[in-house]
Amino acid sequence: MKIPDRTVERVILYRRRLRTLHAAGQVRIYSHELAGVEGVTPAQVRRDLMTIGYTGSPAKGYEVAGLIAKIDETLNPHQDEGVVLVGVGRLGKAFLAYFAGQANHLPVVAAFDVDPEKAGRLVHGCRCHGLDELETVLAERSVRVAFLTVPGDAAQEVADRLVRAGIRGLVNLAPIRLRVPPEVYVEYLDITVSLEKVAFFARRDARAAARSS
Amino acid sequence: MKIPDRTVERVILYRRRLRTLHAAGQVRIYSHELAGVEGVTPAQVRRDLMTIGYTGSPAKGYEVAGLIAKIDETLNPHQDEGVVLVGVGRLGKAFLAYFAGQANHLPVVAAFDVDPEKAGRLVHGCRCHGLDELETVLAERSVRVAFLTVPGDAAQEVADRLVRAGIRGLVNLAPIRLRVPPEVYVEYLDITVSLEKVAFFARRDARAAARSS
């Protein structure tokens, strides 16, 4: 079963919202309720849930708990997967702090930095290693996802090492496009590009926000 | 002339690359060269340049300097526009440091935080104000773009204030979807969603990276 990129993204948003609602005691939900909150159309919600194979009932809608379980099963069929962060500069530290605050099912199991000074230190609860230990630690923990917060001019080099070490997915915060083999998935969070894009559209009578990431 | 979202994003990438090449002395460039670097197809590059109305010549390709000028004129017809950052926590500070390092044409002219302790201080060269001064400063500087790095539970409230104060574009780093009027453009940089998406696609034999933001 192939799930398109856009759908995956929305389903993750649905799950986040559903968890909140579930914690608040809500048992059932209609497509238009979920849609209103996440800024999509009810039809799109129904289509997305159809794509992941979850079925509601007319007159009762979808069961919150069941839907969460279905999403979990679809997106994270295996147990929690560890991720690593490379680049413990200001930005890297900020994200480590951010992740430390969440009981995520994608725990950051290690951090790396070129600066040997940082090796061995704990940063917001996360063990920091020198870059030289990258391959060893990745193999040990069988990590497949990495978070890249190194400066732009180091990003490609680090990405190459990560890919060689078996990484299959990358979140790239550095302001460059990476060359990676096609089986490696890269998600770009390019702050300056986003800012420039917003500056451009801020001038037009923009259509409602839709895009995300 | 309407330029689609995706095209704007790619054009910004082209410009960034072109500036580097221009600085390195390159005078002309072919669509396939630009495409190779940014991970798109040559046809897409040509289509994008057609969309913004730039014309190259067969056998010579596109002029680097001319194309940069055309992109500038298309994306930033007015003089440099100031942006503000709201939320001077760890993440906000990291971005202030990041922006301070760049001679951007979108300078951060002010920062805001709820913590009155921070008011008046300079953070990485940027003046920090209390949230109470938001409306005043925005009006004074006629700022239309804001960078939102507040905690999730404060984001909607701050966004409402920003919109009322005349903001037309937002980069939102908080992990929630914002309700804003349709004329306000929001770009979402949702770190946990990106991470979960990558974790999902890391398992498949992903197609080459394409999406960005």
Next chain:
DNA sequence: GGCATACTGTGAATGTATTCACAGCGTGAT
């Protein structure tokens, strides 16, 4: 029990983005 209601599930229609494929042309080689 029967009926009206308001939802879901989904084929079909529409809209949007990307890619194909080729005519046309300026250039450099001969």
Next chain:
DNA sequence: ATCACGCTGTGAATACATTCACAGTATGCC
């Protein structure tokens, strides 16, 4: 001066994503 080459510009084709619109149905009400 002519020719062959390899590029651009772009209509047409394809692929992908969203929305429409409605049949089917479980529920709660009378």
